[in-house]
Amino acid sequence: xxxxxxxxxxxxxxxxxxxxxxxxxxxxxxxxxxxxxxxxxxxxxxxxxxxxxxxxxxxxxxxxxxxxxxxxxxxxxxxxxxxxxxxxxxxxxxxxxxxxxxxxxxxxxxxxxxxxxxxxxxxxxxxxxxxxxxxxxxxxxxxxxxxxxxxxxxxxxxxxxxxxxxxxxxxxxxxxxxxxxxxxxxxxxxxxxxxxxxxxxxxxxxxxxxxxxxxxxxxx
Numbered sequence: 001x002x003x004x005x006x007x008x009x010x011x012x013x014x015x016x017x018x019x020x021x022x023x024x025x026x027x028x029x030x031x032x033x034x035x036x037x038x039x040x041x042x043x044x045x046x047x048x049x050x051x052x053x054x055x056x057x058x059x060x061x062x063x064x065x066x067x068x069x070x071x072x073x074x075x076x077x078x079x080x081x082x083x084x085x086x087x088x089x090x091x092x093x094x095x096x097x098x099x100x101x102x103x104x105x106x107x108x109x110x111x112x113x114x115x116x117x118x119x120x121x122x123x124x125x126x127x128x129x130x131x132x133x134x135x136x137x138x139x140x141x142x143x144x145x146x147x148x149x150x151x152x153x154x155x156x157x158x159x160x161x162x163x164x165x166x167x168x169x170x171x172x173x174x175x176x177x178x179x180x181x182x183x184x185x186x187x188x189x190x191x192x193x194x195x196x197x198x199x200x201x202x203x204x205x206x207x208x209x210x211x212x213x214x215x216x217x218x219x220x
Contacts, residue, residue, distance in 0.1 A: 010185045011194050021177035022198050028094050028166070028173065029159040035095070036102025036155070041141075043103060044110035058107070065104020071165050073097045078169040090171035098159050105158075109151045113144035146218060153210040157203050174198060 011018075046058040065073070074097035077088060088096065117140055125135035145152075167176035174195060182191040 004189070006190060007187055008190055010181070010187050011190045014181045014191075015194070017181070018174065018177055018195065018198060021172060021174045022202060025160060025163050025173040025175075026202060028091065028098065028171075029156060029163050032095055032098035032102055032159050032163075033152075033156050035099035036106050036159075037152070039099065039103035040106030040110055043107035044114060047107070047111055048114055061100075062104045062107050065101050066108070070097070070101050070162050071168065073100055074165055074169055090166065090169055093169045094163060094166040094171045094173070097165075098162060101162070102155055102159055105155060106148075106152070109148045109155075110144060113147040114140070116147050117143050149214060149218070150210075153207065156210075157206055160202055160206065161199065 043058040043061060046054050047062070050058075074093060077096040077100075078090075078093040081088065121139055121143075122135055125139045126132070130138070163171075163173050164175035166173050167179055170176075172180060178191050178195040182188045185191075
């Protein structure tokens with residue numbers, strides 16, 4: 001019944017290309033997290049402190065990012081914008097899609113973080129002569145990042161894994177590269193087994209680095 005011959009030689013020959021694609025996966029995930037953190041902070045502050053069109057726009061962003069499939073979001077940037085004559089590269093499509101998604105999820109994490117910091121700390125900072133910018137950047141936001149640190153790590157892992165959807169828009173990150181080689185050699189199981197191990201190692205490295213950084217930053 002089990003009549004399958006394993007051939008690992010093609011996979012080993014392609015391993016340098018798969019590892020390079022793994023670095024590309026990590027790169028696009030990291031960049032999307034940086035963009036997502038910046039936009040997510042802005043969305044959270046808008047939702048907390050503003051009303052009117054900006055509030056509605058921020059709420060709509062969060063709702064769309066959190067309640068629509070990530071693949072649809074990639075297709076919007078890849079094919080939806082193309083209908084209006086705006087054609088993006090596969091890397092830009094994935095970066096935009098992941099950033100849009102991460103910003104929506106992180107905005108809710110940041111909003112919870114801001115609401116966890118007592119309002120009295122902001123009033124105390126202002127009473128000491130700090131401007132609103134100084135109070136937020138020196139007092140409030142550092143505490144928020146400490147509160148949401150572990151959700152940030154989870155979101156980075158999610159971005160790494162979700163980048164595999166890029167293969168559907170022609171982006172040859174780790175999954176896309178695996179699909180390319182597997183379709184040429186018909187060694188489907190072997191390629192995807194090795195790719196799964198690479199993903200596992202990437203995630204474990206992220207988690208290990210996160211624990212080390214948390215120990216360094218939050219010891220006191």
